[in-house]
Amino acid sequence: MPLWRPDRLRFGPAGIPLRAKARSTKQGVLEVKALGLDAMEIEFVRRISLTEQSAREVAAIARELDVALTVHAPYYVNLASPDKSKAEASAQRVYQSAVIGYAAGAWSVCFHAAYYMGKGSEEVYSIVKEALKGIIAKLKDEGVEIWLRPETTGSPTEFGTLDELLKLSSELEMVMPVIDFAHLHARSNGAFNSYEEFGDVLSRIEDALGREALGNMHIHVSGIEYGEKGEVRHLNLQESDLEYEDLVRALKDFNVKGVLISESPNLEEDALTLKKLFESL
Template sequence: MTLRIGTSGIPRSSARPGTDHGIRRARELGLQCLEMAWVNGIKMGDEAADRIARAARENDLALTAHAPYYINLCGAADVVRRSLERLLTTGRLAARCGAESFCFHAGFYQALEPAEARRRVQRALRGLTARLRDEGIAIDVRPELTGKPSQLGSLEELLDWSAEVAGVRPCVDFSHQYARTGGRVNRYEDFMEMLDAIAGRLGPGSLQRLHVHVSGIEYGPLGERRHLPLRRSRFRYRELLRALRDRGISGWVVCESPEMEDDALHLLRVYRRLR
């Protein structure tokens, strides 16, 4: 497996709507992966998923998916139940499309003690992965590293859940880590330390199927505010790419910049020029 770089969502320059057309446009541009951004809900059936799978195979484009934002695995019982149904739908359709990985935001601490919130998420993840296994669906379930300290999804939490629940792996958003820490994690050495922490807890093989998010980002006292174009942010994406190269990372790098394919192609060019 190699490191594939692509967009979150279909390229803006796609002449026709629809993920299958976006896949073809991404390949025309020279991109290597595409994340199906279902953040506002999933509006497709099996027939559309089959078209997407066919387009991805024909164009050798790797797929991942992002589940809807409306997820909270440590909320009230009915909230957790609806969240799990959304995640199950995401996993089923993403796998049918040919995706190997899907990510999501696990939830908010709210009034819960952090340890209790983490336990609730872990319990929900066990149920989710068991349901997917029972249905014969093979896809990585990936809680995402989130951009605000009020959200569940620190690197340590992701590693704990991944170590404890079979089928769970982290989605590592390095830009979110930068925002979550008030800009402190932003050097080559910091990125290498994160990668070493992942390998140390989950084994070196975890770096060969890494699901990564990258974007320019603005942050404030409460963490992430908004995504920015890469070159309008102080996030040191070049140093991140060098760390990924030096650690021999394989997997998917999904560019979540508002500039979409322009910034994804910029990342690809920078990565290829590394020596």
């Protein structure tokens, strides 16, 4: 199956909508459709919770209802861990998330790549790059077509600045960034919060990866509490200082396509807010 080409910017929750009564991925897709949303992230936050068989059922329903799917790999990933067994287990989690995500018809798999743990950016960069090369080779062997997307991270202790991820994406096939606008804002202790700054992020993506990258974006948005050490916790947009109307305007003006996932605690509510705002412009 060829990789899905985004037809527009789609919106959905990070996981099964809160109002869904049954807590299954399948039910989540049905609920997303009923809410008037058109995307959902499958959350493998603690573990990879789908079998290949149930993933294939999810794929069929999502295709029928035209809901685009993405995957979030387990949080416990550190591709640059000095402990070899931990680094290998991390690579395995990303690989397995990609395999199951592909079976579920997902287009993109998001993960937090690594922690610096005292190492410099360049050293961690090359370790992460080598680990991803290994994962990509295995996925290609098996015909698994999915975007591998390291996420811009919310704390200065985590690998994943915009520059690191743009470089990685330009040097590796199958790799593109997840742009988490809340994390960019938190990591910088309050920057990345105006129309100009959001536009600057989008221009940097275009410069590094070409115009087609803006037509192929996996985005995370939520409100966020932060301090000098970056991210504290996610908030609903209304309770936060994120200038999300400016963000949505920039996304519209740059003709961004792909999937925008709401990681606010209220999940579907902020996804709907952002979708309505986007469509009203």
